Amino acid sequence: METMKAPLASAHERSPRDAPIHPLWLRITHWLNALAALIMMFSGWRIYDASPVFRQIVIPPSITLGGWLGGALQWHFAAMWLLVFNGIVYVALNVASGRAFSKFFPVSPRAVLRDLIAALSGKLSHADLRQYNAVQKLAYLAVIVDLLVLVLSGLAIWKSVQFPLLRELMGGYDNARIVHFCAMAVMAAFVVVHVAMVALVPRSLLTMLRGR
Numbered sequence: 041m042e043t044m045k046a047p048l049a050s051a052h053e054r055s056p057r058d059a060p061i062h063p064l065w066l067r068i069t070h071w072l073n074a075l076a077a078l079i080m081m082f083s084g085w086r087i088y089d090a091s092p093v094f095r096q097i098v099i100p101p102s103i104t105l106g107g108w109l110g111g112a113l114q115w116h117f118a119a120m121w122l123l124v125f126n127g128i129v130y131v132a133l134n135v136a137s138g139r140a141f142s143k144f145f146p147v148s149p150r151a152v153l154r155d156l157i158a159a160l161s162g163k164l165s166h167a168d169l170r171q172y173n174a175v176q177k178l179a180y181l182a183v184i185v186d187l188l189v190l191v192l193s194g195l196a197i198w199k200s201v202q203f204p205l206l207r208e209l210m211g212g213y214d215n216a217r218i219v220h221f222c223a224m225a226v227m228a229a230f231v232v233v234h235v236a237m238v239a240l241v242p243r244s245l246l247t248m249l250r251g252r
Contacts, residue, residue: 061170061247066139069130070248072122077187077227079105079119084224086112093221117198124191131184147177179230186226193220 062070082105089099090109106112134140151174158164159175172180196207196216210216238245 060252063137065133066130067248069126069133072126073130073187076119076123076126078231079115080123080190081224081228081231082106083112083115083119087116088221093217120191120194123187127187127191143172144177144181147174147181152178179233183227183230186223186230190220190223190227193217193223196220 082103085099086101086104086106087109089101089104090112092098104112106115131140134143155164155174159173164173164175192206193210193216195203196210197213197220200207200213200216207213207216210219
């Protein structure tokens, strides 16, 4: 009887490679973060146009959200709370599950340079979507830090009187606006590159939609 049970038990065993590439909680928080970040970016451009940081840079109204300053502010603050709370859940679950350390580390300048050269020459492999290359690791870590800077600089602008230390760490109110604008530009660049890479490797979009 012992020998008869062994094959049956092994038939129900699941290989680690059969597990979802992206668990459900990751997919949900990823898409909510993406939605919040895009709303904040497009509404932020409308807010920026009301009082440009750099006079020579004006965002075309056709690619902004809110219709007018008051409407843009409402969209911006609503998305801010979604980004903050969903971002906390995203980071906490990544750390608690150990995914943050297994997916994003280790990463080194040499590995980033190697994979960047391979990507630019069209030789970077995307055969195993479970593994991030060094460029991906750096990009994801950078955008997490960038979103944190966006939130902190936004607080320094929105509640300048209530958070004087944060305002001073940003170099004052006017510098906080510059930091906020530059962090937004970094996020916009990340979105463009990210979408381009998804277009080159469409399987990555499918895995983020269905997990496998």
